Amino acid sequence: METVSGQRLRDLRCESGASLREASAEVGVNAGTWSRWETGARAIPIDSVALIEETLDVPLGSLFRPRIREALVESVGGSLDPRLVEFVDDATDCAVAIYLELWGDRDRPAQWPHEEE
Numbered sequence: 001m002e003t004v005s006g007q008r009l010r011d012l013r014c015e016s017g018a019s020l021r022e023a024s025a026e027v028g029v030n031a032g033t034w035s036r037w038e039t040g041a042r043a044i045p046i047d048s049v050a051l052i053e054e055t056l057d058v059p060l061g062s063l064f065r066p067r068i069r070e071a072l073v074e075s076v077g078g079s080l081d082p083r084l085v086e087f088v089d090d091a092t093d094c095a096v097a098i099y100l101e102l103w104g105d106r107d108r109p110a111q112w113p114h115e116e117e
Helices: 006-016 020-027 031-039 046-055 065-076 082-103
Strands: none
Touching (some): 006 031, 065 082
16 A cells, blocks of 8 residues: 555645645655656655645645555444544654654665564
């Protein structure tokens, strides 16, 4: 499963009123790269997500929430209690904030702790 949906990126950009060129320039990528993110032809780099969300003026975690919810609904085989959705949203916000606090603009570590052999 993709981490971030290109369609979600497009929806958030359109809701923000930013053109593809405006959004891509603000993030520092060319319009072709942004377009490939939106179509799903290219994965959105995890280290660009926070800047994208800031550019689109959406809360941290906005790009992740639908994918996380989708995976959770699939795992439980049905709908989610609204309290659980709120909890998942809060947990997503915390995870993104922790990532930014630990890694910020630096490259991610060569190997994440859960990837250790």
